[in-house]
Amino acid sequence: MGHHSCCNQQKVKRGLWSPEEDEKLIRYITTHGYGCWSEVPEKAGLQRCGKSCRLRWINYLRPDIRRGRFTAEEEKLIISLHAIVGNRWAHIASHLPGRTDNEIKNYWNSWIKKKIRKPVSTTGSSVTTTTASPPCSTAASDAAGLGHLQTPFSAAADQHQLDTFISQSLALPPKLGQESPPAPLPPHCPFFMFDTSVSVSPPSSLTSPSAHQLQHPFLTFTAASMDAPAYQLPPLVDSIGIGMGMVAMDCGLVEESRGHDHRHHEGTNGQAAAGMANGGGCCFGQQQQEEEALGQDQWDDESAQHLLMWDDDQELTASNLEAMESTAHSLLFMEPNDHA
DNA sequence: AAGACAGACAACCGCGACCGG
DNA sequence: ACCGGTCGCGGTTGTCTGTCT
Numbered sequence: 001m002g003h004h005s006c007c008n009q010q011k012v013k014r015g016l017w018s019p020e021e022d023e024k025l026i027r028y029i030t031t032h033g034y035g036c037w038s039e040v041p042e043k044a045g046l047q048r049c050g051k052s053c054r055l056r057w058i059n060y061l062r063p064d065i066r067r068g069r070f071t072a073e074e075e076k077l078i079i080s081l082h083a084i085v086g087n088r089w090a091h092i093a094s095h096l097p098g099r100t101d102n103e104i105k106n107y108w109n110s111w112i113k114k115k116i117r118k119p120v121s122t123t124g125s126s127v128t129t130t131t132a133s134p135p136c137s138t139a140a141s142d143a144a145g146l147g148h149l150q151t152p153f154s155a156a157a158d159q160h161q162l163d164t165f166i167s168q169s170l171a172l173p174p175k176l177g178q179e180s181p182p183a184p185l186p187p188h189c190p191f192f193m194f195d196t197s198v199s200v201s202p203p204s205s206l207t208s209p210s211a212h213q214l215q216h217p218f219l220t221f222t223a224a225s226m227d228a229p230a231y232q233l234p235p236l237v238d239s240i241g242i243g244m245g246m247v248a249m250d251c252g253l254v255e256e257s258r259g260h261d262h263r264h265h266e267g268t269n270g271q272a273a274a275g276m277a278n279g280g281g282c283c284f285g286q287q288q289q290e291e292e293a294l295g296q297d298q299w300d301d302e303s304a305q306h307l308l309m310w311d312d313d314q315e316l317t318a319s320n321l322e323a324m325e326s327t328a329h330s331l332l333f334m335e336p337n338d339h340a
Numbered sequence: 341a342a343g344a345c346a347g348a349c350a351a352c353c354g355c356g357a358c359c360g361g
Numbered sequence: 362a363c364c365g366g367t368c369g370c371g372g373t374t375g376t377c378t379g380t381c382t
Contacts (some may be wrong), residue, residue, distance in 0.1 A: 055351065101370075102350080109373095
């Protein structure tokens, strides 16, 4: 394994940082700023590579670092954000002031480890509280290497859009685990899936989406996508109760993972779809129950074929939906409540 | 008390993106 | 357009510490 170009010097030290090194780095950065990290070690008198200095500063020495246990609010936010953006730790960290991506990543991974070692009991109650257990999707999806697949926002999604989503979502009270019926869907919530096995909508009908908005969530999404001012944001994942169906996802990352990111598991569209439906951010109680009822294999083979997906770089217009229905791959839909 | 084990945390590594020459 | 340097990110590994047996 090679090292980074800036770390090739033999004298570069590795391993834990000593208090003296920390002090040198802090002193240098507080007086000079870091500017170019590759120059920092030399100027600060450290026998470290610039990368190591950067990491140390960002993850440990930065004055605004917040240490200590994650609060329940932070925990909840991490879960929600992870359901939205997947393993984009830096992105998640940007919404948690004082927390680093590394910290969040470690926290999440240790959590996942726990979940793998102690699988959630097989009742729908596994989604009762977010602090005691993340949405059923997360551990399973991460374990399957699919945790990054669930996001209604593409990799190129506007940060502002996501921020807006988050701020709106966080205003909603958590509903998970309540015995009361799930909260009603927002009338124009754009992000839903439908199961084509039970709700076949002739693509030709899509030419006038507004006429179907209230009865077909997909059409709502379509209309919203084509009509920016009418765009409405989805509810917080936590607010989506059992039986709600849910949820939208930009699965461009499926392609991404197949295309060039060898770090992620590969799989067929069907596997990806099944993985997402089972374990993606869209997976809530109903899917878990279904998984238990069907068995993993059955779900993979049978249920996945009813999931419709398309490329997110494919323009979403009424005219190309027909082609999507038969060939597409990358967004998937499911009828709300169908699997309840 | 001592060893085994698990969890938490720190750090490293490889890769992709970006940018300037 | 190409290339090399740099930065940032995510995955992984290593180390420390607390708990259990």
